[in-house]
Amino acid sequence: MMELDLHIHTNRYSGCSNIDPVDLLKVAKDAGLDVIGLTEHGIRWPDEEILEIINESGVRDLLVFPGQEVACYSMKGAFQGEFLIYGYPKSLGSNKTVEQVISMVHEIGGVVIAAHPFKVADGGYWYYGAGETTCDLPLDALEIEHPSYGEESRKKAKDCMVNMGINGLGSSDAHDLKDVGVCRTIIDTTITTMDDLCRVIRTGKLNPVRNSKVRHI
8 A cells, every 4th residue: 555645746846836856755754654745836857856855855765757738729719727737748837738748648648637727716707727628528527526625526526537537636736844645545556666656646556635634844
């Protein structure tokens, strides 16, 4: 069994985050996580920089995967949602349509996950994610547990997951150390590589958990 938080931002590449990446690794391990994903906005961490922060942190038994969170827009400029990408070797930016991103990522065996598709924006008139269009996209998974979700958002996400026949994840979307791991995904197998991660997201047994007991320093 392993516990994963696959949606975390750091101040290295996300200006909206307060999280120092070296501190993140220490806190993630203290919170009982086995795997974390770095999902900066449109930017994929270079592999050598991940090795550097692992060495600097001294944390050896935590898997750190480079992902990215990509905002997508239609050809007419309409917001289509935000999506977590794993298994793609380059930064994708935030200037592509969701159809383009899905095609590019699936072509090389990566996965596309709808990030907080039913996160309600201020005022309640729109979503910070793909919203009702989520179910129409050929996605690999979606977040069904997220700190911003109320009961209605959670129900919509779960209904969408069931209707699509795909997996659901729990993720913290952490921008501050205190939030790391507050939502997470538990898997019943052991993974070691990016290929393992993508395979589990597509076809594995995932258990999304909300408000897990975290043990931060």
